[in-house]
Amino acid sequence: MIGTTQGIVDNIDPIMRKIGRPTVIPSAAADFGGFIGATPKYDVGFIGSFMPGKGLEFVEKLAIAAPQFSFVLYGDASKDLALSERLRRLGNVSLAGYVSPSKIGTALASFRVGLAPYDRAGFGEQGSAFIRADALSSLKILEYMSAGRVILASRIPAVEAMLTDGETAMLCDPDNPDSWTAGLDALIKNSEASDVLAAAARRRYQEHFSFESRAERFNTVIHGLMGIHPPKAAAEL
Incomplete structure (x- = not known):
């Protein structure tokens, strides 16, 4: 049984689970490696929903x-008008609005440190489904990894399944704002250490979250269910 996110796996019928332990194959993100090396205009960035x-x-x-430090935020500010208005009044914050999928790479290249400050419980807005944090599969983080951004994210299980604190990112307590301030200061002031984290995150993306690696894992699972060995790559022949 194949699940693309932990949330799907958690909701698989118990009878189906008797077939075997579900295999979790993470979501894939486009490869934004072509934007690595671009000089960012802002120190810190966020791409996503304002919900x-x-x-x-x-x-x-x-x-x-x-x-x-300078901040740029990409997303639909109408999702939280009061917060957006307060952010506009801050001299070091730029609200760049919604970014279309075709412009994501350019947006990623515009900042050095990518933020993923998820709440411990999850997220959602009035009138829509609430997404539990334990069912999270963050495309935002994958895009940061793909583009070689330095990542500052919440230390919650769903994020820790993708990133390792001190190796591929800096993870902070989502209930402790002071730890985020200290983490951001450390990441921006120590560019050499930040570059190491960003490069490691990029490698992890290539090995585990790219379209190619994801397709390879699907291929392995499918061949295993069929009881046949997957074809060898040309380099192995």
Whole structure:
């Protein structure tokens, strides 16, 4: 049984689980490696929804606590008008609006540190489904990894399944704003260490989350279910 996210796996019928342990194959993200090396205009960036639980309140606190750093936020500000208005008043924050899929690479290249400040419980807005944090499969983080961004993210299980603190990213307590401020300061001031994290995240993306690696894992699972060996790559012949 194949699940693309932990959430799908958690909802598989118990009877189906008797077939065997589900294989989790993470979501894939486009390869934005072509944007690595571009000179970023901003120190810190966020791409995603402004809906509650996505962490924009943390971004506001970070921007206030670190006025020496510049922030750019991509997303639909109408999702939280009051918060968006407060952010607009901050001199070090730029609201860049919704970014179309065709412009994601350019947006990623515009900042150095990518934020993923997920709430511990999850996220959602009034009138829509609430997404539990344990069912999270963050395309945002995968895009940061793909583009070689330095990542500052919430230390929650779903994120830790993708990133390792101190190796591929810096992970902070989602309930402790001070740890985020200190983490951001450390990442921006120590560019050499940040570059190591970004390069390691990019390698992990290539090995586990690219379209090619994901297709290879699907291929392996399918051949295993069929009881046949997958064809060898040309390099192995």
